Amino acid sequence: MSIDRRSGCPINLSLEVFGDRWSLIILRDMIFGGKRHFRDLLNGSLERIASNILADRLKRLMELGMLTRADDPTHKQKAIYSLTEMAITLVPILAYLGAWGRVWLPVSEELSIRAELLEKGGPPMWEKFMDELRHEHLGTPSDTPPDATVRASLQAGYEAVVARKAPGAGCDPDA
Amino acid sequence: MSIDRRSGCPINLSLEVFGDRWSLIILRDMIFGGKRHFRDLLNGSLERIASNILADRLKRLMELGMLTRADDPTHKQKAIYSLTEMAITLVPILAYLGAWGRVWLPVSEELSIRAELLEKGGPPMWEKFMDELRHEHLGTPSDTPPDATVRASLQAGYEAVVARKAPGAGCDPDA
DNA sequence: ACAACTGATTGCATTTTGCAATCAGTTGCA
DNA sequence: TGCAACTGATTGCAAAATGCAATCAGTTGT
Numbered sequence: 083m084s085i086d087r088r089s090g091c092p093i094n095l096s097l098e099v100f101g102d103r104w105s106l107i108i109l110r111d112m113i114f115g116g117k118r119h120f121r122d123l124l125n126g127s128l129e130r131i132a133s134n135i136l137a138d139r140l141k142r143l144m145e146l147g148m149l150t151r152a153d154d155p156t157h158k159q160k161a162i163y164s165l166t167e168m169a170i171t172l173v174p175i176l177a178y179l180g181a182w183g184r185v186w187l188p189v190s191e192e193l194s195i196r197a198e199l200l201e202k203g204g205p206p207m208w209e210k211f212m213d214e215l216r217h218e219h220l221g222t223p224s225d226t227p228p229d230a231t232v233r234a235s236l237q238a239g240y241e242a243v244v245a246r247k248a249p250g251a252g253c254d255p256d257a
Numbered sequence: 258m259s260i261d262r263r264s265g266c267p268i269n270l271s272l273e274v275f276g277d278r279w280s281l282i283i284l285r286d287m288i289f290g291g292k293r294h295f296r297d298l299l300n301g302s303l304e305r306i307a308s309n310i311l312a313d314r315l316k317r318l319m320e321l322g323m324l325t326r327a328d329d330p331t332h333k334q335k336a337i338y339s340l341t342e343m344a345i346t347l348v349p350i351l352a353y354l355g356a357w358g359r360v361w362l363p364v365s366e367e368l369s370i371r372a373e374l375l376e377k378g379g380p381p382m383w384e385k386f387m388d389e390l391r392h393e394h395l396g397t398p399s400d401t402p403p404d405a406t407v408r409a410s411l412q413a414g415y416e417a418v419v420a421r422k423a424p425g426a427g428c429d430p431d432a
Numbered sequence: 433a434c435a436a437c438t439g440a441t442t443g444c445a446t447t448t449t450g451c452a453a454t455c456a457g458t459t460g461c462a
Numbered sequence: 463t464g465c466a467a468c469t470g471a472t473t474g475c476a477a478a479a480t481g482c483a484a485t486c487a488g489t490t491g492t
Contacts, residue, residue, distance in 0.1 A: 089303040090365025092358030092372045093285050093351060099362065101278045102479095110268050120439050128264035132481050137440055147361075159438040159489055168361045175357060176268060178350045183267030186322075186343045187274065190265025197267045278449090295470050307450050312471055334458055334469040 099146055104131055104139050109148070109169055110176065113215065114196060116233060118162050119154070128193075143169075164219040173208050173215070177201060192243045196236045207232060274321055279306055279314050284323070284344055285351065288390065289371060291408060293337050294329070303368075318344075339394040348383050348390070352376060367418045371411045382407060 086098050100106045111117045111127050124136055140163065143149040148169040154160035180197030183189055189197075200207060211232040217224035228234075263269055275281045286292045286302050299311055315338065318324045323344040329335035355372030358364055364372075375382065386407040392399035403409070 095362040096358040183271040187270040
């Protein structure tokens with residue numbers, strides 16, 4: 083399951099990295115959902131990835147240099163997956179992809195609010211988000227307080243839509 | 258082979274449109290290569306798509322609203338495929354994808370020069386390119402002379418690299 | 433001691449993919 | 463008229479990917 087190298091075209095090579103139905107979904111959940119453990123990714127995504135496919139893609143993304151794996155000090159069997167700089171720089175692509183999908187595809191309102199906020203925020207917001215991800219996954223220093231992160235503001239926007247659509251119902255499957 | 262709708266997430270829905278190894282390759286060849294016929298797409302791409310897969314993807318992209326098909330007046334069996342606005346607005350995504358691949362993947366110099374020029378040109382160049390595609394595929398008016406198109410300048414850049422790498426050898430498989 | 437949870441792995445049926453060969457109709461040329 | 467080349471596909475088939483359920487060994491909390 084390694085890279086084919088059908089040609090040296092940048093678009094082709096990019097497709098060989100995440101030209102499948104699951105790799106970008108996993109990266110999305112790590113980037114926007116803050117998921118870092120196998121179980122979180124397995125049970126957290128709306129698209130219900132199978133455990134063998136998740137294991138395969140995590141392995142593949144590590145081989146490609148998009149993820150790294152480390153032991154979790156709180157649990158001897160637990161592994162923490164981290165994004166590499168290579169994966170973090172996908173943020174603008176995900177932002178554009180979300181913006182495009184929001185225009186042309188039958189997206190649901192509550193799931194597209196994040197894409198809308200990210201599009202409205204533009205490149206400055208993407209840069210801020212990438213810096214937060216670098217802090218979170220690569221350990222680089224950051225001066226953003228935990229309650230003022232881009233991810234928190236995206237999540238707040240999501241919850242506002244959910245609350246408006248179902249007032250009083252306190253259920254949040256994505257929390 | 259229609260859309261799954263695993264979830265209403267914009268990124269997921271986008272992946273269901275071109276989360277495979279061939280759909281974006283076909284769109285790339287139509288957008289950057291100017292290919293509009295089955296045979297051009299079949300023989301023109303470096304990645305050697307099989308004819309049944311090409312037929313399947315063309316059909317699928319039409320069902321999804323990314324392409325339209327029309328009869329070619331010069332040949333009763335010939336079909337001309339056109340990009341829709343939905344497909345034309347992928348240009349920024351392809352630009353970002355090419356830029357990302359150029360940084361992180363083992364691209365070849367002659368095939369990545371187009372991505373580099375497109376990245377350097379930025380959003381203004383993308384807009385100009387999209388206008389040219391609208392003129393070419395949707396018949397909208399345009400005042401750009403045929404020799405000053407974005408595609409022509411990308412092609413010129415490509416040929417300059419090829420000429421520099423193999424001076425005197427007049428072969429150009431992409432012409 | 434024991435149930436729940438950790439990151440996986442295995443087996444298996446179904447689906448998708450990719451390659452080679454082939455198709456019928458159209459065109460250009462001798 | 464005859465025939466080769468070209469048009470957009472389609473078919474058969476082997477290989478690969480997918481998705482589901484069951485299972486695994488080790489760890490943790492009670």
